[in-house]
Amino acid sequence: MTNSIPEIEDAECIFIIGSNTSVAHPLIASRVYRAQAKGAKLIVADPRKIQMAYTADIHVKQNLGSDVALINGIMNVILSKDLHDKPFIDERTEGFEQLREVLKNYPPEKASEICGVPAEDIIRVAEMYAQAESASILYTMGITQHTHGVDNVKSLANLAMLTGNLGKRSTGVNPLRGQNNVQGACDMGGLPNVFPAYQAVTDEGVRNKFQDAWQAQLSGKVGKTIMEMMHDLEEGSIKGMVVMGENPVGSDPDMNHVRHALSSAEFLLVMDIFLTDTAKLAHVVLPGASFAEKDGTFSNTERNVLRVRKAVEPVGDSRPDWDIICDLSTRFGLPMSYGSPSEIFDEIAKVTPSYGGLSYDRLEKGPIAWPCTTPDHPGTPVLHKDRFTRGKGLFHAIEYRPPEEMSDEEFPLQLTTGRYFPHYHTGTMTRNSPTLHSEMPEGHVEIHPEDASRLGLKNYDMAKVVSRRGEVVTKAIITDLIQPGNIFMSFHFMEANANVLTNPALDPISKIPEYKVCAVRVEKAELAEAAI
């Protein structure tokens, strides 16, 4: 996030796009409600009638994967009504002329044809967002999980820069991270192209620094992304895999392919707290301790580093993952000995400039937002205050591109995916919580009444959902929360998991798969199929 969570409640306008905030980030949603109570306007752009849409001033339902057309349309209106922030554009950005050229192709009527949002609504959104003193954009995977996800994000950055909504309180472009420590896993270098703190593996100076710190020869070749790993496992050039606390069988697109890929490994080691569907394929499974049974830190979506503290002893013989890694590494021939997570953190601070000023001692008093470079640095809740990391903010002129898989005769509907309020991700934790499980014990597919009547489906009938990659039989819920032509499923339930169907086509830059749109057809399930 460029800004902190508490600031949201002082924004004059909040624009939520591709984020089911009340479900995926409940405590951020409550800030939005509070902002509304103080008079803020709320715009929601989401193909589904999510809960936030009920209290929104405007809810627009864009077609799946048409966000660039919608945002370009909004910016076209802002320019034609002269609502852009000229001083900000002059002083702090470049590339404005190129953007202006492309935006000429998106008058609201034209944008409307692509995104399905009425032209008048595009105009209202543009006015509401641009006329606010401070406007904050919140987005999540509904923006990023597309083959043009990077285009979507850049378009939102364009919109914020065009109106000077960056680097000030209660503004910004704020991605809400879905998992508690996605931010931290990235910060720590859990990515194929960077060491901790996003320092490129291809940069020789950086590499030398880490070679000195770690006393080792390091590779300067960018590694494989998760989807490439799956491909190479199947094809045989990757032979072994070590998985710590992830369940790719449930969370990755095209489940049948992932299962086959992992089964092809000569050796698969999984560390987890439950016997997940991924762990079931392993050669060795090591029982990890849960968050309540160990010390450490998480970094949340606003870049706050927070302490995790041990409350109880690990169950059975399970051990914290840090302790398991040390032991495994030592037996492997690379001795690692750290007495405690605090010692590991001190090493992190040494090699990670943005964490350089942090220590367990300082975090004892409460969370601190990185960048925090020295022991007396107070932390940085707002990024890009006086300047952008690269100097001037760069506008990107972006044309709309359709999703990779559009519906056709054989697969006439479009599937989109997401979460439900009591559950989390692949359900390994929430389905093992009796209270949460009882809120929603099984999965289902949402279908619009128009489509349902054409298919002869009634509420609670069993439906068979088929895509080019697989099929799922699950209960149909007939609802107009979803638009005609679209269906919605979650990936919480292994036995009815949307990821059997989803498309692994990737964004060329971020390598994020297109979870949010794929072509499907729905049939009424035969009795025998429904019984499975």
Add this chain to the structure above:
Amino acid sequence: MDLKFTRTTCPYCGCGCEMLLETMDGKLVGTLPSKTNPMNQGKLCIKGWNVHEFVQSPNRLTKPLIRKNGELQEASWDEALDFAASRLKEIKDAHGGDSLAFLTSAKCTNEENYLFQKFCRVGFGTNNIDHCARL
């Protein structure tokens, strides 16, 4: 009776709510929201309020498992770790470090993520490391 509260951070979503885990004689009995954290200010969502439940689920893994004759069977830590370390070494020696891949975790701590990528990069000389950030 030994009642204790431990301040910690919710393991579910990226909001990062702080909470107090309530323990009685070494057992988790409940979860309370932190009132002093500026993020959640005394509130939690339904997932946070029930966070202690999954920790004590009877389905938790409690022993290392090794696949023998096609089935996962309980083993000692020594046996499981020695076997895993030797298999990783064999594959690295036979096919090079790039023939291994590592998935780190958005659910684990910063310290664990740091060590895991260090194990991958130093131990195997490869950058084949990724996680579910995109998923």
